[in-house]
Amino acid sequence: MAESIAFLHNVEKSYFTAGGTVAALSKVTLEVGHSDYLCLMGPSGSGKTTLLNILGGIDRPSAGEVFIDGQRIDTLPERDLLPIRRTKVAYVFQEARLMPSLTALENVLLPSAFASGDEKQIRERALALLEKVGLEKRAHHLVHQLSGGEAQRVCIARALLNRPALILADEPTGNLDHATRLEIVELLEDIYEEGSSVVMVTHDPELARRARRKITIRDGRIEEQEAARLAIQD
Ligand code: ADP
Ligand code: MG
Numbered sequence: 001m002a003e004s005i006a007f008l009h010n011v012e013k014s015y016f017t018a019g020g021t022v023a024a025l026s027k028v029t030l031e032v033g034h035s036d037y038l039c040l041m042g043p044s045g046s047g048k049t050t051l052l053n054i055l056g057g058i059d060r061p062s063a064g065e066v067f068i069d070g071q072r073i074d075t076l077p078e079r080d081l082l083p084i085r086r087t088k089v090a091y092v093f094q095e096a097r098l099m100p101s102l103t104a105l106e107n108v109l110l111p112s113a114f115a116s117g118d119e120k121q122i123r124e125r126a127l128a129l130l131e132k133v134g135l136e137k138r139a140h141h142l143v144h145q146l147s148g149g150e151a152q153r154v155c156i157a158r159a160l161l162n163r164p165a166l167i168l169a170d171e172p173t174g175n176l177d178h179a180t181r182l183e184i185v186e187l188l189e190d191i192y193e194e195g196s197s198v199v200m201v202t203h204d205p206e207l208a209r210r211a212r213r214k215i216t217i218r219d220g221r222i223e224e225q226e227a228a229r230l231a232i233q234d
Pocket of ligand 2: 049170
């Protein structure tokens with residue numbers, strides 16, 4: 001547990017709705033190591049997003065324990081949780097969630113209040129990240145001038161600004177064509193190779209095969225866990 005960036009122990013999550021109680025997660029125990037690369041698969045409604053949100057401290061479990069980087073977080077008050085979430089965890093969503101009135105660079109700089117370094121260094125890092133995702137020429141373009149794949153790459157650059165140890169990606173390639181999907185996954189693999197951990201939800205078995213670990217969730221339970229060989233050099 002001390003070696004893990006995230007650890008769930010016997011996590012349960014129920015939603016209470018007018019229609020009754022929905023058990024979204026049942027007895028989920030999962031360890032994400034430092035420098036781990038894990039794919040999460042499972043049918044729609046099986047609990048993938050719920051699991052990701054609990055891993056990242058966005059949502060709280062109904063029962064069980066959640067640790068980030070060795071620290072128990074599910075019992076922390078929101079004000080103590082926020083700085084952990086903002087410095088250690090970053091999200092990439094299915095649809096690029098960017099501020100339309102801002103440029104690509106300004107979007108990457110949005111989490112900069114929590115970045116280390118002075119303003120100039122942070123700006124240089126943001127530009128370097130845009131270069132890393134192949135968008136240095138788009139830094140000053142507004143979001144609506146970008147393609148879907150480019151917008152998603154801006155999101156990844158933004159996710160990396162604070163050097164998070166854990167990247168959570170919820171179907172990050174769901175809306176993209178095949179070639180662009182591969183580009184996005186290769187970027188996430190670079191991040192993993194540089195020492196962060198990546199947990200990615202995907203429906204694409206070809207992408208899941210490339211991960212170090214593959215986990216399937218069904219009806220809120222982890223069903224199988226197989227070690228897959230890394231195939232990044234393919
Ligand atoms: P997935 O991401 O695998 O599609 P989710 O984690 O989004 O699945 O949802 C798991 C289950 O929990 C589903 O049955 C869903 O309807 C239910 N659920 C998710 N969020 C809520 C919510 N805020 N309120 C009530 N039920 C929810
Ligand atoms: Mg989902």
